[in-house]
Amino acid sequence: MKNYPRIASMIFNTPQMVREDWLDMAVNWANQAMNLNIVNLHPGGQVMAMEDDEPVNAISPAERRLNAARESGVYVLPIHGVLVSRSAHMDMCTTMTSYEGIRTQLQAAMADDAVEHIALDVDSPGGSATGMTDLAEEIFAARSIKPITAIVNFSSYSAAYGLASAANEIVLSNSSGVGSIGVIARHVDMSKRYEEQGIKVTTIFAGARKADLASDAPLSTEAAQWLSELVQQNYAEFTELVARNRGLTVGAVRGTEAGVYFGAKGIEMGLADRIEPPQAAINRIAASVHSNRKPQPVRSFSARAAAMNCQTQS
Numbered sequence: 001m002k003n004y005p006r007i008a009s010m011i012f013n014t015p016q017m018v019r020e021d022w023l024d025m026a027v028n029w030a031n032q033a034m035n036l037n038i039v040n041l042h043p044g045g046q047v048m049a050m051e052d053d054e055p056v057n058a059i060s061p062a063e064r065r066l067n068a069a070r071e072s073g074v075y076v077l078p079i080h081g082v083l084v085s086r087s088a089h090m091d092m093c094t095t096m097t098s099y100e101g102i103r104t105q106l107q108a109a110m111a112d113d114a115v116e117h118i119a120l121d122v123d124s125p126g127g128s129a130t131g132m133t134d135l136a137e138e139i140f141a142a143r144s145i146k147p148i149t150a151i152v153n154f155s156s157y158s159a160a161y162g163l164a165s166a167a168n169e170i171v172l173s174n175s176s177g178v179g180s181i182g183v184i185a186r187h188v189d190m191s192k193r194y195e196e197q198g199i200k201v202t203t204i205f206a207g208a209r210k211a212d213l214a215s216d217a218p219l220s221t222e223a224a225q226w227l228s229e230l231v232q233q234n235y236a237e238f239t240e241l242v243a244r245n246r247g248l249t250v251g252a253v254r255g256t257e258a259g260v261y262f263g264a265k266g267i268e269m270g271l272a273d274r275i276e277p278p279q280a281a282i283n284r285i286a287a288s289v290h291s292n293r294k295p296q297p298v299r300s301f302s303a304r305a306a307a308m309n310c311q312t313q314s
Contacts, residue, residue: 062104062105062108065077065105066108066109066112066115069109069112069114069115070112070114070115072290073114073115073116073117073286073289073290073293074115074116074117074118074119074282074286074289075105075109075112075115075117075118076119076121076282077105077106077109077119077120077121078097078121079097079120079121079122079123079124079160079163080095080122080123080124081095081096081097081124081125082095082096082097082124082125082126082127083096083097083099083124083127083128083132083159083160083163084096084097084098084099084128085098085099085100085128085130085131086098086099096127097124099128099131099132099134099135100131102135102163103135103138106118106138106139106142109146110142110145110146115146116146116147116292116293117146117147117148117149117288117289118142118146118147118148118149119148119149119150119151119281119282119285120139120148120149120150120163120164120167121151121153121278121282122150122151122152122155122160122163122164123152123153123154123155123156124155124156124159124160125155125158125160126157126158126159126161127158128159129159129183129234129238132159132162132163132238133162133241135163136162136163136165136166136241137166137241139163139166140166140245143166143167143168147168147169148166148167148168149167149168149169149170149281149285150163150164150165150167150169150170150171151171151172151278151281151282152164152170152171152172152173152176152177152178152272152278153176153278154173154175154176154177154278155176155177156172156176156177156178157177157178157180157260158180158181158182158258161179161180161181161242161271162181162238162241164178165241165242165245165246165271166241166245169273169274170271170272170273170274171272171273171275171276171278171281172262172263172266172272172274172276173263173275173276173277173278174263174264175262175263176262176263176266176278177260177261177262177266178260178261178262178266178271178272179256179258179259179260179261179266179269179271180258180259180260181238181242181253181256181258182238182257182258183231183232183234183235183238184231185227185230185231187213187215187219187223187224187227188215189215189217189218189219190215190216191216191217191218201216201217203216209222209223209226212226213227239254246270246271247270248270252270256269263275
């Protein structure tokens with residue numbers, strides 16, 4: 001059974017570090033799945049459903065990746081789809097990844113002496129603001145112990161870029177995009193719909209701000225100000241994080257105005273370091289690690305290869 005209250009709490013009234021079009025898609029899904037009857041979102045947009053971020057036996061792909069890493073010395077850690085703090089049992093017809101799942105794999109790779117290099121396989125529009133900076137700090141600390149390369153394969157936006165920025169190096173192809181360094185939040189006012197349907201909602205609460213973000217009433221000035229301040233606080237933390245990770249000024253990061261940049265433009269903006277196709281990047285890293293190890297076969301790795309079982313097999 002879907003936990004709709006929890007899902008709604010992850011979409012509405014909370015800061016998101018995700019591309020605006022993906023937030024639209026999530027709201028469209030909520031409109032359909034929860035029968036919200038929200039109109040005038042994006043009439044031409046595609047309505048999609050949401051799915052669990054990990055299969056029930058998700059440990060198997062991670063174990064296979066770790067076993068492959070023991071052979072090659074390179075652990076490919078997938079950061080795919082919408083990012084959430086924890087598994088939310090959502091069905092969006094797309095991959096979802098939880099910060100806790102990424103953290104578990106990062107810690108396993110760091111603890112295994114056979115793993116000499118960690119490659120973040122990033123293909124994500126971003127996601128929840130909650131938990132992103134904490135995980136990015138862990139990646140940033142880990143990069144001083146083992147080299148970490150973020151391979152943009154083929155999108156690294158918003159929260160996903162926050163994670164990628166913590167790596168030692170960011171690699172992207174000419175068609176890969178980075179950026180969208182911003183924060184967004186939405187509130188849905190359903191009071192008009194309730195009124196038209198003859199539904200009257202009575203809320204009993206204690207504490208003047210307890211019902212600030214209720215969907216059965218228009219957003220109050222005070223509530224809007226609070227949510228705006230929360231967004232600005234998250235934005236400040238986000239831009240400061242990226243600035244430190246990338247050796248940029250906060251002003252330069254804010255100056256991107258949450259824009260997205262492809263290929264060489266991403267490097268020009270200081271958001272990436274090298275132009276290289278994902279397959280070539282992972283092969284180069286594997287060859288480099290291999291050259292410093294005892295003689296053994298070099299495997300050809302792809303950040304999207306089935307052999308790595310990057311969240312596509314149970």
